[in-house]
Amino acid sequence: MRYAQGGGLTAERRRFRERIRYEAGERFARGERTAAIAKDLRVSERSVERWRRTWRESGMAALASAGPPKLPKLSDEQFTELEKELALGPAAHGWEDQRWTLARIRALIARKFRLDCSSAAVWRLLHRHGWSWQCPARRALERDEQAVGLWKKDVWPQAE
Template identity: 85%
Template sequence: MRRVVGCAERRQFRERIRYQAGERFARGERTAVIARGLRVSERSVEGWRRTWQEGGMEALASTGPAKLPKVSDGQFIVLEEELALGPAEHGWEDQRWTLSRVQALIAWKFGIDCSSAAVWRLLHRHGWSWQCPARRALERDEHAVELWKKDVWPQVE
């Protein structure tokens, strides 16, 4: 089983790999040898070599998280309060929150433009998930459904 490590720890690990590559660049080792030795792709080593040639070892340092969230934790608290009011309160006809509606709410409330994928990651990061309505049709006859499952479904299979 693999140990799951935090983002900062992974970032430091990757930075150490880049520094090791930098030391090997200084010794004049070939890209393929370095890639094999560090167990990374040659393409990565080539990119690091270009970075190293332009800025030295300092250029191989980590620049921080790859992507900081556009919506801060404080803003997300406000967003949750707005979401709790419901879509109708914000001018939509029904009571369904969609990614595009949440995206529009974020743009209106905070002036932040983000993609639907970014909205999904934001909601997921804060414990939200998509949901299907649990309601059943009023006309649903549970007894008839059970009979159908017992008698008809085995024949269909």
């Protein structure tokens, strides 16, 4: 994974990368070659080429950091409240089965917090807080747990 689970870079790391781009911009103005700049700054030539094109089209100001990524729509307190709602299960919120889908969580967020967000944003929010996708176990309707237990106890040891 490229970034920490929380996403994005720290302010210090953004400033560091910005200084590298500015140094490259100064060297573009002096007419230095891409390969030499990349080697000295310890970055890829592709990055230097991209920065040079940006510098040529929009000037030195375009090499500035774009700033931190957008903050999540739900605060930590709201997410804690959402987790409590998720723990109640989908049936408590009007759905027939016990599966949480991104669309259902999105609808719950819209109802509870009056926020509209995409399914991708819901996935990122859940992932940021350590939630992961789970596949429900498939069980036959005719499954007899008592018979399975007896088989494991009596038949399986003999098969080994």
